[in-house]
Amino acid sequence: MNRRSFAQSAGGAAILSALGSSSAWAQPTEGTKPGKIMAIAAHPGDALFTMGAAVAQQIELGGAGVFLSLSIGEKGAPKNIPVQQYGEMQRTATQKACGLLGAEAIFLQYPDAEIPFNEESTLQVCDSIREHRPEIVVTHWSGSWHKDHQNCHLIVRDAVFYAGLETLSPSRPAHSVSKLFYADNWEDASNFVPDTYVNIEPVYGKWMQACDFYPMWRGQTGFFRYNDYYSSLAVMRGCLSGFKQAVALMSDSSQRTQRMQSL
Ligand SMILES: [Zn+2]
Numbered sequence: 001m002n003r004r005s006f007a008q009s010a011g012g013a014a015i016l017s018a019l020g021s022s023s024a025w026a027q028p029t030e031g032t033k034p035g036k037i038m039a040i041a042a043h044p045g046d047a048l049f050t051m052g053a054a055v056a057q058q059i060e061l062g063g064a065g066v067f068l069s070l071s072i073g074e075k076g077a078p079k080n081i082p083v084q085q086y087g088e089m090q091r092t093a094t095q096k097a098c099g100l101l102g103a104e105a106i107f108l109q110y111p112d113a114e115i116p117f118n119e120e121s122t123l124q125v126c127d128s129i130r131e132h133r134p135e136i137v138v139t140h141w142s143g144s145w146h147k148d149h150q151n152c153h154l155i156v157r158d159a160v161f162y163a164g165l166e167t168l169s170p171s172r173p174a175h176s177v178s179k180l181f182y183a184d185n186w187e188d189a190s191n192f193v194p195d196t197y198v199n200i201e202p203v204y205g206k207w208m209q210a211c212d213f214y215p216m217w218r219g220q221t222g223f224f225r226y227n228d229y230y231s232s233l234a235v236m237r238g239c240l241s242g243f244k245q246a247v248a249l250m251s252d253s254s255q256r257t258q259r260m261q262s263l
Contacts, residue, residue: 007198008061034063035135035178040125040156042115042140042148043073044094044107045216049230050183051138052210053247056101056203058136065103066132068125069094070152075112078221087112089215097210101203104132117151125159130172141182141250143190153182157252181249184237186229194248195256197241200234204245 037058039051047067055065074087081089091107098105108124110116129137139156140149157180162168164176184194200207208231211217217226234245241248 007196008057034058034061036064036066036133037136037138038066038068038129038132038134039183040068040070040137040139040152041183042070042146042152043076043112044069044090045073045076045214045226046140046149046183046185046187048094048097048211048214049217049226050185052097052101053200053203053207053234053245054138054181054183054198054249055103056207056210057198057200057247059102060203065101066106066134067094067098067103068106068108068128068132070108070115070121070125070155071110071112071148072107073112076216076221078215086215093213093215096213100206100210100213106132113148115148115151115155117154121151122155122158122162125155126162126168127171129159129163129177130175133175134177136179136181137177138181138183138249140185141188141192143192144185144188145190146187149185149188156180179255180252182252184233184248184250186224192250194237194250196249196251197237197243197246198249199238199241199243199245200247201238201244204234 037055039047039055041047041051047069055067059065072087072090074083074090077083077086094105106128110121137156137160140153142150142153144150160177160180164174166174181196184192215221219225234247237246237248238244
């Protein structure tokens, strides 16, 4: 069975189940309005490069977007820039990128490379989900070599669970997230199997511009060619889904169950 979905946005009824039908390619569902999407990443670059296009598309279609970075990614500093200064450059780049896309940028204060997976970090993210009340959350896939990414995945899964738990009452009312997706990240590629493709052609140029605020995107911090990789990946994912450019997401296993009267 073909489990891939092809969508104009990343949420709810707008997702079209392909199930082998060619008519599922490329047409939006009538009468659906995209909801709010929250991208939760270990580092600001992950948020914009791997989740940013899906957020931009959600906003383009009338939804809303929030980027939450658990750290400011300061330890990715090149040798000629002090760590704290680089962190502030990352923060500024994120604020500019979000300004361009029409999204909100928020940050937690964990040190880069030392993001803890514990009750305190999970409750902080839970609180942020309850405050911003997104229908959709996108975060890191678990198959990562990077410990911050692994921990972010675990934190978000538990935070989504906590956020919807009526009987857990720190500061804000409970909120249930409808959809949880994992992003297509070169550092999180182990066993990543995408099943949902979102058309990003309308926002591809704007998303490229947003990413260009980051020194890392412009090749100023290391060997990896972020710009070439993610701009090409969008084209490759587009080839697989019948769009000019697309992002591929992996849905949480809990939302793949289908309840049907017949096949
Ligand atoms: Zn990262």
